[in-house]
Amino acid sequence: MGRILTVDDINVYYGSIHAIKGISFYVDEGEIVTLIGANGAGKSTTLNTISGLLRSKTGDIHFLDESIAKASAHSIVSKGLSMVPEGRRIFLRLTVEENLEMGAYTRPKSEIKESMDQAFELFPRLLERRKQIAGTLSGGEQQMLAMARAMMAHPKLIMLDEPSMGLAPIFVDHIFDIIKSLHKNGATILLVEQNAQAALSVASRAYVLETGSIVKTGSGKELMNDPVIKKAYLGA
Amino acid sequence: MDFYTLIAQIINGLQTGSVYALVALGYSMVYGIIMLLNFAHGDIIMVGAYVVYYSIASFALPPLLAVILAVIMCTILGVAIEKVAYTPLRSAPRLSLLITAIGISFLLENGAQLLFGADQKSMSPMVKGGFSMGSVGISYAAVVTIVVSVIAMTALTILVNKTKMGKAMRAVSEDMGAAQLMGISLNRTISFTFAIGSALAGIGSALYLCAYPQSSPTMGSMLGIKAFVAAVLGGIGSIPGAMIGGFAIGILEALVAAAHLSMWKDAVVFFVLIIVLLFKPTGILGKKIQEKV
Numbered sequence: 001m002g003r004i005l006t007v008d009d010i011n012v013y014y015g016s017i018h019a020i021k022g023i024s025f026y027v028d029e030g031e032i033v034t035l036i037g038a039n040g041a042g043k044s045t046t047l048n049t050i051s052g053l054l055r056s057k058t059g060d061i062h063f064l065d066e067s068i069a070k071a072s073a074h075s076i077v078s079k080g081l082s083m084v085p086e087g088r089r090i091f092l093r094l095t096v097e098e099n100l101e102m103g104a105y106t107r108p109k110s111e112i113k114e115s116m117d118q119a120f121e122l123f124p125r126l127l128e129r130r131k132q133i134a135g136t137l138s139g140g141e142q143q144m145l146a147m148a149r150a151m152m153a154h155p156k157l158i159m160l161d162e163p164s165m166g167l168a169p170i171f172v173d174h175i176f177d178i179i180k181s182l183h184k185n186g187a188t189i190l191l192v193e194q195n196a197q198a199a200l201s202v203a204s205r206a207y208v209l210e211t212g213s214i215v216k217t218g219s220g221k222e223l224m225n226d227p228v229i230k231k232a233y234l235g236a
Numbered sequence: 237m238d239f240y241t242l243i244a245q246i247i248n249g250l251q252t253g254s255v256y257a258l259v260a261l262g263y264s265m266v267y268g269i270i271m272l273l274n275f276a277h278g279d280i281i282m283v284g285a286y287v288v289y290y291s292i293a294s295f296a297l298p299p300l301l302a303v304i305l306a307v308i309m310c311t312i313l314g315v316a317i318e319k320v321a322y323t324p325l326r327s328a329p330r331l332s333l334l335i336t337a338i339g340i341s342f343l344l345e346n347g348a349q350l351l352f353g354a355d356q357k358s359m360s361p362m363v364k365g366g367f368s369m370g371s372v373g374i375s376y377a378a379v380v381t382i383v384v385s386v387i388a389m390t391a392l393t394i395l396v397n398k399t400k401m402g403k404a405m406r407a408v409s410e411d412m413g414a415a416q417l418m419g420i421s422l423n424r425t426i427s428f429t430f431a432i433g434s435a436l437a438g439i440g441s442a443l444y445l446c447a448y449p450q451s452s453p454t455m456g457s458m459l460g461i462k463a464f465v466a467a468v469l470g471g472i473g474s475i476p477g478a479m480i481g482g483f484a485i486g487i488l489e490a491l492v493a494a495a496h497l498s499m500w501k502d503a504v505v506f507f508v509l510i511i512v513l514l515f516k517p518t519g520i521l522g523k524k525i526q527e528k529v
């Protein structure tokens with residue numbers, strides 16, 4: 001299994017706020033790696049930096065065999081790295097189908113139809129609503145659309161920023177089932193979650209982020225049984 | 237005012253309204269995508285008008301070729317302005333961008349005055365003659381104007397709704413960050429938007445010359461402001477809104493003129509602006525979408 005992503009000593013600032021303080025981690029092909037941490041720990045900042053929306057002042061980010069630390073956000077997508085951003089950010093004024101087409105923006109037209117069929121297979125609810133304006137979908141359906149949209153790019157690595165946020169428990173289970181089935185189909189996933197319980201239970205490995213620094217790492221199982229983590233993140 | 241005068245005035249109104257609509261589209265599309273009231277947009281029409289004038293008067297080109305040349309020049313100018321003046325300010329406060337746009341407008345107007353002189357350049361009309369329907373006289377210029385703008389607007393609607401680039405434009409105008417995460421290049425999409433808006437302005441300038449065959453360095457400012465009012469009336473950012481707003485302002489002006497109140501024409505347009513801003517700032521088709529959490 002090859003290394004797919006290497007984040008090496010990145011520091012990210014918002015003006016004078018030092019949000020990410022020299023973190024390093026990696027993701028190997030076929031893994032689900034999760035980044036857990038409290039509100040404001042810097043999880044979204046990390047993902048946004050990897051996807052090119054923010055810049056690190058130091059260090060490097062390697063994806064597959066090249067540095068993407070200075071690449072533009074849109075070119076990173078065509079290299080095979082997609083993100084489902086926090087809060088879904090689907091295009092509310094576009095139809096479900098148009099959202100999926102935008103997800104496939106970097107791909108040749110001839111392949112879109114097949115990917116769309118695959119997306120509808122994974123998310124049958126979207127099929128019934130394909131001509132509907134995305135703004136009229138329920139929160140859970142919007143999350144499904146956001147995930148389906150990111151899959152349309154056929155990414156080699158998909159980053160999910162709090163896919164369970166704001167969803168009813170039954171929907172959270174459903175989203176995690178989908179994450180598991182994506183993984184079974186060979187997807188490599190970098191998952192950011194506040195729902196540490198659910199995230200650790202699907203993760204191959206995990207990193208714990210606190211105020212911009214990685215304070216702990218280990219396999220999903222190890223961290224689930226770690227007393228400090230239990231106390232701080234699992235409510236036990 | 238009898239019925240026939242009314243019909244004739246409505247046709248006049250549709251003729252000017254077509255021009256306003258084409259120009260309003262440029263305002264609305266650019267506002268939709270980068271939240272900029274591009275006050276240099278009206279002056280692009282002025283440049284287009286000079287291109288048509290000199291092509292015909294100095295180089296004796298056939299009118300159609302002159303118009304095509306004007307559209308090409310306007311497109312290049314619009315994109316060049318975007319690249320040089322607006323792209324570097326992409327993450328600057330919107331006010332800086334607005335002030336820059338006003339600066340570009342002055343630059344174009346004064347540049348034109350320097351290059352072409354402050355006087356009006358009159359040319360012979362490109363489309364002459366007309367026909368009568370009953371007792372209503374209709375000029376061919378009006379017919380050409382209305383037909384050309386309807387074709388241009390239909391093409392634009394198809395472009396925006398059906399093509400990949402059009403969908404990308406809508407995606408960028410809704411959420412720039414998310415659009416980039418789809419692999420959409422902001423630079424390309426925004427430049428494309430300016431290109432389309434400026435090309436429409438180029439067509440608008442030729443059609444304007446069909447109605448008023450003269451160019452002057454400041455001709456773009458009043459035309460631009462009226463088209464801007466049309467865009468606001470229709471709902472700035474909305475493409476069908478710009479079309480409706482343009483026709484509405486054109487017809488309104490024609491009716492004011494028909495009521496022998498021509499001197500109030502401009503005032504009425506600004507009155508409309510004030511009313512819209514006071515009572516329905518989002519305009520007729522202003523965007524409202526309920527966001528679900």
Ligand SMILES: Nc1ncnc2c1ncn2[C@@H]1O[C@H](COP(=O)(O)OP(=O)(O)OP(=O)(O)O)[C@@H](O)[C@H]1O
Nearest residue numbers: 014017019037038039040041042043044045046194
């Ligand atoms: N646009 C911004 N401007 C200034 N500070 C910001 C901005 N975005 C985030 N921050 C700050 O950076 C830090 C990390 O924020 P970030 O959004 O990465 O946290 P997070 O771990 O994703 O939190 P959450 O779980 O609430 O989404 C926080 O202290 C936050 O206040």
Ligand SMILES: [Mg+2]
Nearest residue numbers: 043044045086
């Ligand atoms: Mg976050």
